[in-house]
Amino acid sequence: MFTYDFMQNAWLAATFIAITTGIVGVFVTARGMSFLAHTLSEVGFAGAAFAVFVAIRPLDGMLLFTILASLTVGKLSVKQSRREASISAVSSVFIGLGILFLSLSNESSSYATTILFGSIIGISRQDVWQLVALAAGVLLTMGFGYRKLAFDSFDAVGARAQGVRGNWISIYFLLILAISVSIGAQIVGSLLVFILLTLPPSVAKYLGRTLPQMLVISVAAGLIGVWAGLALGYLTNWPVTFFIAAIEFVFYFIALGVHRLRD
Amino acid sequence: MTAPLLTVDHLSFGFRDRPLYEDLSFTLPRGSMTSLIGANGVGKTTLVRLLMGELQPNAGTITFTADMKLGYVPQFRNIDSEFPLTIASFVQLNQLGHGFPWHTKREKVALHQALAQTHLLERRNLAMGRASGGEKQKAYLAQALLTQPNFLILDEATASLDVNTKEELMGLVKELNETLGLTVLFVTHDLGLAKAYTDQYLLLTPGHYEMRATDQMDIATMPDELKSGEEEEAAH
Numbered sequence: 001m002f003t004y005d006f007m008q009n010a011w012l013a014a015t016f017i018a019i020t021t022g023i024v025g026v027f028v029t030a031r032g033m034s035f036l037a038h039t040l041s042e043v044g045f046a047g048a049a050f051a052v053f054v055a056i057r058p059l060d061g062m063l064l065f066t067i068l069a070s071l072t073v074g075k076l077s078v079k080q081s082r083r084e085a086s087i088s089a090v091s092s093v094f095i096g097l098g099i100l101f102l103s104l105s106n107e108s109s110s111y112a113t114t115i116l117f118g119s120i121i122g123i124s125r126q127d128v129w130q131l132v133a134l135a136a137g138v139l140l141t142m143g144f145g146y147r148k149l150a151f152d153s154f155d156a157v158g159a160r161a162q163g164v165r166g167n168w169i170s171i172y173f174l175l176i177l178a179i180s181v182s183i184g185a186q187i188v189g190s191l192l193v194f195i196l197l198t199l200p201p202s203v204a205k206y207l208g209r210t211l212p213q214m215l216v217i218s219v220a221a222g223l224i225g226v227w228a229g230l231a232l233g234y235l236t237n238w239p240v241t242f243f244i245a246a247i248e249f250v251f252y253f254i255a256l257g258v259h260r261l262r263d
Numbered sequence: 264m265t266a267p268l269l270t271v272d273h274l275s276f277g278f279r280d281r282p283l284y285e286d287l288s289f290t291l292p293r294g295s296m297t298s299l300i301g302a303n304g305v306g307k308t309t310l311v312r313l314l315m316g317e318l319q320p321n322a323g324t325i326t327f328t329a330d331m332k333l334g335y336v337p338q339f340r341n342i343d344s345e346f347p348l349t350i351a352s353f354v355q356l357n358q359l360g361h362g363f364p365w366h367t368k369r370e371k372v373a374l375h376q377a378l379a380q381t382h383l384l385e386r387r388n389l390a391m392g393r394a395s396g397g398e399k400q401k402a403y404l405a406q407a408l409l410t411q412p413n414f415l416i417l418d419e420a421t422a423s424l425d426v427n428t429k430e431e432l433m434g435l436v437k438e439l440n441e442t443l444g445l446t447v448l449f450v451t452h453d454l455g456l457a458k459a460y461t462d463q464y465l466l467l468t469p470g471h472y473e474m475r476a477t478d479q480m481d482i483a484t485m486p487d488e489l490k491s492g493e494e495e496e497a498a499h
Contacts (some may be wrong), residue, residue, distance in 0.1 A: 145362060148359060157340050157341065158340065158356065158357065160337075162359075214347065
């Protein structure tokens with residue numbers, strides 16, 4: 001299957017996506033932001049639809065929209081109590097916009113399906129390099145700020161007591177999350193990118209005991225999922241997204257079972 | 264005589280519609296253990312925030328010696344039963360160092376030392392989510408000790424613990440006070456613990472304050488809210 005260019009591109013892209021979402025996702029779950037990750041993937045849908053409407057590349061549209069939305073959410077919801085409501089508000093307006101842009105651009109509904117559920121054959125080599133560059137950017141930035149981000153994510157109260165400034169870290173992390181959602185959506189689609197941002201990290205949460213362990217487990221669970229998903233998709237002609245979702249779901253329940261057994 | 268670690272001189276503070284203290288003066292001698300006692304809402308946490316420099320006094324001064332290094336252990340944490348990190352990894356979060364994921368040898372030594380000081384070495388690989396209330400409090404303490412403070416503020420550290428664990432934790436704090444020479448400010452409702460483990464107490468009541476040695480504390484004459492407060496805490 002590696003003789004096909006599109007499969008090579010898909011494997012490369014999927015690998016970098018799984019690494020990025022695996023690492024970012026550990027902090028997403030630690031910060032209790034799974035809901036926001038879900039919302040940003042809907043926002044990504046609107047961004048891709050907008051991109052079609054103004055004839056730019058879907059990834060660029062997604063980046064634009066997810067970054068704008070995450071900054072808006074960050075501005076609206078510095079207070080924890082207001083977070084859910086403001087996320088719902090932002091989410092609904094962006095889904096509405098996505099539908100509007102798709103309708104205005106007269107694209108067929110199959111294009112909407114591609115944005116929402118992903119497509120492995122749509123990825124060019126140029127897209128892959130953009131993905132790799134973005135993923136590397138995200139990971140490098142996280143490397144520099146790693147300790148403060150870890151402290152704030154796993155023990156926000158302790159971090160504040162030690163003078164770590166939580167608000168800046170929140171905004172910094174929202175940007176990282178926005179970019180991760182946009183790149184993750186390229187394979188599994190915007191509706192299901194949050195699978196990669198939440199399930200492998202949840203597996204890691206149940207099995208890992210230290211942060212490095214959690215990061216390794218999360219990336220491994222993500223990689224196995226996307227690699228096996230791509231292979232099975234290739235062999236069966238069923239949607240890759242389905243396989244990835246199913247595999248991550250199984251991992252999650254196995255990890256949950258192991259966690260329960262340890263009790 | 265060495266200068267006190269902290270000197271509070273004629274401090275006044277209040278929020279717009281709610282004056283809290285007028286003319287509050289006290290000192291914390293180096294190596295002393297002091298209880299900060301008062302009913303809810305009387306301004307204990309506000310005083311801590313003033314000491315930490317998060318709030319500015321309306322009048323008066325707060326002076327620390329130049330070498331003061333603060334370790335603050337806040338009251339509430341969000342550690343649920345599924346919290347994954349081990350006690351050691353949790354404590355280690357406070358090593359901000361160079362910012363990158365890998366830890367230096369020196370940092371590992373410091374971590375080991377903080378775990379040893381809080382008697383957590385044997386329990387260091389236990390997930391925080393499964394640790395007992397006392398072990399969690401010790402971990403919070405160890406985390407604050409990592410930066411090698413000489414002044415420790417414990418905000419209601421014993422509030423949610425059972426009687427034996429309270430005694431154990433206070434015994435540990437006393438030990439740290441004696442072995443490391445830490446100056447300790449212990450914010451509490453618990454008059455019994457304050458009397459048993461600290462040298463002096465600062466009692467805040469609306470409009471007044473009282474700073475005395477704890478051997479002069481007569482629990483019977485203390486404000487009723489404080490006496491009932493103890494039962495309330497035990498019910499947690």
